[in-house]
Amino acid sequence: MTTKIVVIGAVAAGASAATKARREDEHAEIILFEKGPYASFANCGLPYYIGGTIRERKNLFQVSNEYFHKRFNIDLRVNHEVIKINRKEKNVEVVNHQTGESFNEEYDKLIVAVGGEVIKPPIEGVDSQKIFTLLTVPDADEIREELQNEPESVVIVGGGYIGVETAEELHHRGLKVILVEMMDQIIAPLDKEMTMPLVQHLKELGIEIILSDGVRKFQEEGDMIKVTLQSEREFDADFVILATGVRPRLKLVKDAGLKVSEIGVVVNEFMQTSDPNIYAAGDIVESTHLVTGEKVRFALAGPANKQGRIAGAHAAGKTKKKFKGVLGTSIVKVGDFTAASTGLNEKECQKRNISYYSVYLDKGDHAGYYPGSEDLTIKLLVEEETGKLLGAQCIGRKSVDKQIDVFATALQAKMTVEDLEDLDLAYAPPYSSAKGPVIMSGMIASNHLRYETDLISPQDLKSALEAEKDIQLVDVRTDREYEEGYIGGAKHIPLNSLRERIGELNPEKYTVVYCRKGYRGYLAYKILIANGFDTVENLTGGILAWN
């Protein structure tokens, strides 16, 4: 008897499930329903397609509609929307949007991979024809059409990665771009201070960024649209792109009475829902966070593809492969910068009352003596008692993707910062240094863990100064560096004179040392502690992290 597998949604998770099911069961009947006109398209490429970086529209399609039939013997039906799952009857109700007809299709196994839907905030005027969203190929087509009118300006609402990518791409095309974000930072997976250099960079490129302000009203005015913010600031633009996020499309599964949590569809490790004949995968499901063990949902393509693959295999009855969980590893190009993160950020550590410490490191992507080295900034979050890595963030112009992938691999292996210190990574001058950024961050974090140094974060130093705590603050940079600016109240003793001039400091006072990046501060820490100073802390990341 052949198994009949029906898949709903034909992009990341759904298409992966269908092709995998075919590989695992050559004789199954596989039907793949897709509401829109296209299957297997590169959602993630859409910002780059509207910007023109991706030149050819056809490049957006990974497996053509034709190949689903020819290569995979999958009955792909585009423009077919599933509107109901009848679990008792084991069938789904389908509308063919081309003919308007509807019909029922039976299944033995059903895989739901309907993804996310755009969140349209309930703002006055949000339904204007001049407001676009970007989720599908037709969405991108519409924006490309709008660009035919040679618009001069656009307001982008939302500073997540899609908003930022789109801003950069449209700026690149010559438009005046204004990006509006309600939060006080862009790219939420990163901590705020890590995003500040990115905002700075986007501004330098000529993109206007407005933080901590939301849209109150949209108003069409002739050929233009007026955007009024909460702060009463107003902008006129040719059009608007809403990049205010997506939420999981849960109606189908909820109506079918399948178990759904606050976060998303509840599934087991084989991606089975509460009905073992029904699977769910991709943006709609909740997953286990590999650091906290909590249930979470990240709308990302990697997990969607892997989950689809596991659902498809299991539905076809062939594998014991399980989906273990996610880290939320993500990355985004921000002009000439890259920003990436994996695991927990500081906000999340705080929310969970985890005892953690943070480490900042600025270091060249490769040996400084080989041309072209660019500094990148790493931030680690580390569990206080155990030294277990909790999360990492990285920004810079080069090699950020490498650092974050190594951190993600380390997180998956539940490594401590002492394990990072031991890593045997590749070094030749064009690629890294003998103790490259990941290893060095591990060394710094391990020193703190082993009580061989004591770090203070910029945030904690700020609080301490604001609380007017009695701090002996010592700047150990050179004269020139000091003259260019220092932290208020700091006494200046260059590192190389510290041994001679140590008598100028009071060993009984709580002392904080700092330099530019943290290295000289660390050396100063060691000298002071060895000379009987009671309590010394080194500002992690130095004045660079402070600013």
Next chain:
Amino acid sequence: MTTKIVVIGAVAAGASAATKARREDEHAEIILFEKGPYASFANCGLPYYIGGTIRERKNLFQVSNEYFHKRFNIDLRVNHEVIKINRKEKNVEVVNHQTGESFNEEYDKLIVAVGGEVIKPPIEGVDSQKIFTLLTVPDADEIREELQNEPESVVIVGGGYIGVETAEELHHRGLKVILVEMMDQIIAPLDKEMTMPLVQHLKELGIEIILSDGVRKFQEEGDMIKVTLQSEREFDADFVILATGVRPRLKLVKDAGLKVSEIGVVVNEFMQTSDPNIYAAGDIVESTHLVTGEKVRFALAGPANKQGRIAGAHAAGKTKKKFKGVLGTSIVKVGDFTAASTGLNEKECQKRNISYYSVYLDKGDHAGYYPGSEDLTIKLLVEEETGKLLGAQCIGRKSVDKQIDVFATALQAKMTVEDLEDLDLAYAPPYSSAKGPVIMSGMIASNHLRYETDLISPQDLKSALEAEKDIQLVDVRTDREYEEGYIGGAKHIPLNSLRERIGELNPEKYTVVYCRKGYRGYLAYKILIANGFDTVENLTGGILAWN
């Protein structure tokens, strides 16, 4: 009582040990003896300095001689060679090469970090003034001086990474470069087939590469030097660079009666030799291989720096940090290519009679639809029963350093290929794909491990064909691909027609399928197995790996 720490050798391991000892013991007396005129120089930068990529000579020095005193309060004495260790008396005998004087210096703790010395093969004429080596700054100075004479040609002997880097750099400077290597491949850490595209590329750049041929004789002829090979081929060149490797400088430790194995100085995890007051670190010591547990020695800067740090800390009495071992992770720029490896290669697996299988993958460094994607080639070695990763190699034009660092991290964590499959790595179109190269290689290797596919390596297929085994070889590529060349004896059935034309094949025959890279071969494998074929194998890496 202050401790007196004496360090011999002031570069990677020695300088790291001395600075670390200072951090851990502010009051220790630390003397750092260096035979040559410079400390803390970038050995790894020397090829790039003679080539001119590194413009400024001063960039070669990481910590200046002055800073050792000023910043670290270390008594650095350059041009001081230690010629004997008197363990009973706990002193060393030192020659000051500037004055010719010699004296004894006492120690409480001694750290030996004397590195490697050039292997000069016993070839007729090897002592010619026209033959150079490249280990130190004075060596580089001499070559730079030779380059002042505007030479036109150079013979480089040795195809290890220093030979290759130097070849490329001198070619870049406009010299005609001939590289001679005795083995049948360059860059020994890689398996031969992985180096063939590199040789091809170097040839295309205009560098002559001669493999499987050694030098028999050097002969000065006027301003030129004639190089005669074993094969009787002869070349005239303006000068020669010997890059035939280094061996550990063991005389000092051996004379002192310290334990030395076939491989190098025997040390414990704190880098203590058989005399607990004497430490050794860097190129002279043996280390534990983290995959095999065997003792090995790789002359690499990362381990040297880490070992020096651990030796310095322990000598200063302050840390419990241990040196765990090495993977031999290494990387080299080869023209526009990068080549890298970590862990065991296939030659090493074979020598140890490990049951392993190999997986080849050609895949873009990032999503093909985003411009600039370049294929890279990955080779994995995997333990047959357990799926444990044994080693990885990678070549390509982009992002090779990232892939190899992720593999090295995975090796350190003793991951299986199923763990690689699960990795949650960063994806956005400019950086990777939803299932990036590492993950995809893990998927392919896991399928083989789980008996969901059966791979055959190009080597095994070659042997089988040579043994005239009765193989039904099936090429599933398109007509056009097939016409451009195929493996002799292959029957051609394009994948998309395989289901219809399956009757043309004999299901009882041992069948091997192949395509360009392995993906379509895998799909064909699945179709054939599902149709009752007894034994099917898919050529891993496709015809690309075959060639």
